[in-house]
Amino acid sequence: MRFSKMFIPTLREAPADAEAISHILMLRAGYVRQLAAGLYIFLPLGWRVLGKINAILKEEMESIDAQEISMPILHPAEIWQQTGRWDIIGGEMFRLKDRTDREFCLGMTHEEIMTWLASREIRSYRDLPQVWYQIQTKLRDEARPKSGILRTREFIMKDSYSFDADDEGLDKNYQLHAEAYHRIFNRCGLQFMQVESDPGMMGGGYSHEFMAPSPAGEDEIALCSGCGYSANVELALSVPAENEIYDWPLEEVHTPEKRTVKEVSTFLKLTPAHFIKSILVISDQGPVLALVRGDQELHEKKMSKVIGSHRPAQKTEVKEILGVEAGFIGPSGREIRMIADPCLKKGVFVTGANKQHYHLKGVRADKDFTAEWHDIHIARAGDLCAVCGKPLQVSRVIEIGNIFKLGTKYSSALNAVFLDANGQEKPIIMGSYGIGPARIAAAAIEQNFDKDGIIWPKSIAPFDVELMPLNMNDALTVKTAEALYKELKANKIDVLMDDREERAGVKFKDADLIGIPTQIVIGEKTLKEGLVEIKDRRTKETVKVTIGEVINRVK
RNA sequence: CGGGGCGUAGCGCAGUUUGGUAGCGCGCACGGUUCGGGACCGUGAGGUCGGAGGUUCAAAUCCUCUCGCCCCGACCA
Structure with a gap:
């Protein structure tokens, strides 16, 4: 891709109403623009990042035999009424009517619709297990959208749903998802941990969250360095440090x-x-x-x-x-x-x-x-682990994914049943599993930036390398850049070439801001020696290499 | 929903206290000089001062209502 042809509106100054680092940098580097509170437009660079993340999600979902489908965003009210969530969920659900006054809502999640499909199509234990997933827009009328892309009213989610005949099957799919999630977040270059969590409105009894440590996060988790116990502070058990006891009379x-x-x-x-x-x-x-x-x-x-x-x-x-x-x-x-x-x-x-x-x-x-x-206090740093007695740490995190054992809550309500090997009718046992791609992107920035801009992990960067011919008026520079550009593309390396008629300083500043992990700098003087520079965005370390070496160096 | 803050050019802001014909920096357009870390000089375009109503000879400025955005809290698949 040529920079001159790509819409990358970088900003020298940060808009005043952005506060989170990921928000500021995504705006400044031209990844997103805000339409209204909690509504964001993804510009070409931002959309490429989401595309990279989604590709990883798909690969890892397919690797555990999940099948991609696509569900409507507009849902008839009756299905949500049948599970009771139409009434339980308050203002967070967008509701509307069609021209004949029939009630609908905009999907904030898809348990109901996935279960509806299962109820119509699955008859026998022989049809099970099934794992269906989608990468689909969700809508929630958030009480308070915030922190840029971290909490929005409309967002994309990878959500998958497992359908099993028995608890062992659910356990297995739950475990497979947990493992796939570990691979996904590792591949995305995130620091993260899996913690016990509160199932909340999802119902069911068992769930974990995947958390990326960051001061921009909204959640807090308690962590034990002794035994590895980790849980959202919403349910973390802890024992406060003991008191000296005085034997006062009453x-x-x-x-x-x-x-x-x-x-x-x-x-x-x-x-x-x-x-x-x-x-x-x-x-x-x-x-x-x-x-x-x-x-x-x-x-x-x-x-x-x-x-x-x-x-x-x-x-x-x-x-x-x-x-x-x-x-x-x-x-x-x-x-x-x-x-x-x-x-x-x-x-x-x-x-x-x-x-x-x-x-x-x-x-x-x-x-x-x-x-x-009952344990009803807020776990604090310095409290002791309820499991092993070592001191707990508390840290702020961004929730980037979660997994729930739903059991039969939805299948019972929607009559999603099957006949087992003995001819007995039983409700399907379900799990649901979510990941927010935009939150992965935001968390990646929160965990990887410096004063000059974003530093993308290679796997989710919008491009692999940025090619920077500094002086577009120098014939040799342009010729070399064009040749390298072709060669990189031929080697399946995603390359952004900054072919703008800009001064070198502008190109350096924009490149650092945008955060592509590797920069190839073509400068007039170095080029006379037959060399170009390969620069690491994170360390700013530069090596001079011959033009012939470039491909092998960046591959 | 409660508390706080802010709406003036694409972005960042001044002007509001004390009413008197709207300004600065960046960006943008054109010309010239520059060219390895957001260049310089010159010329220029761009504004219903968030919206409505009111007070006044006169409102960005005062009053009332309203809309939007941000932050803290409540809430949160």
């Missing part, structure tokens, strides 16, 4: 106007870890008191797993329900449902006395209060 202490853990702990000259933090929440079944250690935060998702959907109580509700102001509530002597973090089992604590301006010192679990015990 007594009321006067704590005038001291409400928060911070205030009371400062007042009593104790660390927050010696306190029980009591948080009243309102669930569908009524008020629940959540108890965590004073130095911890309550994790709402973990809490939701125990008591279902809920919200924090307002200050006035606390007074109404518990009869005392929020700063002085505690578990002792309460009849209300209580969920407590297990780290409170051992030790002696200070907590609200349920009496204005008083706290209770010397509170012990089981003796002074009882509760249901």
Whole structure:
């Protein structure tokens, strides 16, 4: 490809409303343009990158016998109604009507439609297993699109779905996908890890996420360097570092106007870890008191797993329900449902006395209060691994893929059944598996850039090499460039030749910004010695080679 | 949905406090000189100041409403 013929609108300055590095660089280097919040146009360079990523996805999907198909984006409401998700999913689903008033939605994922197809076509265990995939646009009315291409309202996803006769089959397809995903992300040059995750609205009981470490990410994961335990902090189990235990007798202490853990702990000259933090929440079944250690935060998702959907109580509700102001509530002597973090089992604590301006010192679990015990705190760096006891690290990550064991949730709802070898009718056992190609691209940039621009991993770069004849007015330069251009193409090397009538400086700046991993610089002076320069975009190291050597060097 | 910020030329911004005929840099077009890390000189094109309504002799500037975008939070296959 010739630069002069390709639409690569590079920008000297970054648009003001871009913040994430991948967003800024993709805009500046002419890969994407924004149409509206969460809607992006992929320009020629950006589309080439997605094409490279998709090619890898296809190869690895085919290698585990997944078959590519293509599903509509516009879905009739009835199918989503049958699985219940039409009502469960709120504003995130785009909904519309056709001219006859029939209801439709735009597909945010394809479990329903894939299962619908299976329900119509699969009859026998002999038809199983099947793995179908597509690389298809999804639409979600995101509450908050952000970080450029990382969270958008319309995006391409590779989604695959497995259909099996039994759990062993599902296990195998799940495992095959996990392995394929490892190969895919490795080939894309990403640093990543596989972690346990919360299945969320997908249902089913078992899932993993693939995470690329990056400060631009929206998720956090806990990692154990000791045993390798890794999980999204939404469900990561951790044991906070132990307290020194004081054998206080139970007594009321006067704590005038001291409400928060911070205030009371400062007042009593104790660390927050010696306190029980009591948080009243309102669930569908009524008020629940959540108890965590004073130095911890309550994790709402973990809490939701125990008591279902809920919200924090307002200050006035606390007074109404518990009869005392929020700063002085505690578990002792309460009849209300209580969920407590297990780290409170051992030790002696200070907590609200349920009496204005008083706290209770010397509170012990089981003796002074009882509760249901569940891990409900947010895992933090420095907490200990629940498996092996070594310290956990917490890091910020971009979710680039996920795999779910769905079981029979969708097949049961949509009556996707088959006859087994004994003539018994059974629901098909399913899994679903997603990867976001645009997120791979963004994560690759977030993990590979410098002050001058993008540094693409070779496998997903828009071109393999950029050929840079510096002076287009020099006949020998042009002649050499044209010959090399032809030869590179003949050797199946993707080459972008910067044949513009631009000054050398502009070409260097643009080349670094665009980030093609190898640059071949053809300069007038060096050329007189019969040499050209091969430059590594990442290290900026340059070697001078004869023209004849170029092909072997860059192959 | 809650909190905050911003909308002025393609991009980055000044001008808004104190109302008085819209400006700078980059980019773009043309001419010339340059030519290995975003050149220089000259000439020029380009603006419903996000939109609507109001106040005023006069509104980018003041008031009301509205739309859009970004950030934090809530939410999130």
